[in-house]
Amino acid sequence: MPAELGLGTAAIGRPGYLNLGHGEALAGRTAIDDLRNHAHTVIDAAVDGGIRWLDTARSYGLGETFVADWLHQHPEWDDEITVSTKWGYTYTAGWRVDAEVHEVKDHSVDTLDRQWGESSALLGSRLAVLQIHSATLDTGVLEDRAVLARLVELADRGVEIGLSTSGPRQSETIRRALEATVDGRPVFEAVQSTWNVLEPSAGDALAEAHDAGWTVIVKEAVANGRLSPAAMEPPELVPGVSVDAAALAVALARPWASVVLSGAASVDHVRSNLAALELDAEELPDAEALAVLAEPAERYWAHRSSLAWT
DSSP, X not given: OOOEEEEEOTTTXXXXXXXTTHHHHHTTOOSHHHHHHHHHHHHHHHHHTTOOEEEOOTTSTTHHHHHHHHHXXXXXXXXXXXXXXEESEEEOSTTOTTOSOSEXXXXXXXXXXXXXXXHHHHHGGGEEEXXXXXXXXXXXXXXXXXXXXXXXXXXXXXXXXXEEXXXXXXHHHHHHHHHOEETTEEOOSEEEEEOOXXXXXXXXXXXXXXXXXXXXXXXXXXXXXTTSTTSSSOOOSSTTSOXXXXXXXXXXXXXXXXXXXXXXXXXXXXXXXXXGGGOOGGGSOOHHHHHHHOOOHHHHHHHHHTOOOO
């Protein structure tokens, strides 16, 4: 089954984010009510364009609330929209773009219980996938028996359990998660990872997750704006096609991908991103051309860490 295009809400749930051009995309619509209206307009454009997957997180400011409000206003989509969210980070920016710390990670079972309660209260039965937010080897969350046991309990309630990954060791994290069990039962069924033409290092591990039957969600396919018109010198992936659409189309063409998230922060972004669905596989760069674009993972993630919140 071909991958579907989804919408991530990291860029429309809070006034500041680290995507290039984020501030310009919001155009001053950062008061809570203004941003809620803007987020709903972006979701409207995405759904009108055929998107049926919405991804959010507890740390995306009011992202979960904005999604829940939109769903409440549009009950006609109840049976068609899939919602995934993430726990493990707490939003701490106080609705400021210039905050010193925007979010704090805590992968303890106490945080899981608190944030599961918050997410489920907002999203109810619409919540289909619950993910550890940026699981890494150094937090020990994939060996925390209390967390894993609690996740299995939640899976028994009908929620698909997953994890998201970040950083140059994504592949190791994915493979560790593939081995995670509770009483012989696999814990995870889904993974959300950064994959794009600049940072493809997790590809083989994501293929293994797909082969294990997992839902594979691709995030940051436009590299936080580096593969968009907002970049200083965006590469031309497909002649005559906006680089963001081409980058998303390349990710959608991965045989192991289930969902590829647009990180659109405006209606114009959504419309540009949707052009990815119009590209045929033969129009996309071949493996040799993609290999030339790839950066060493350590360098890619160092660059990402240097991006400013705007």
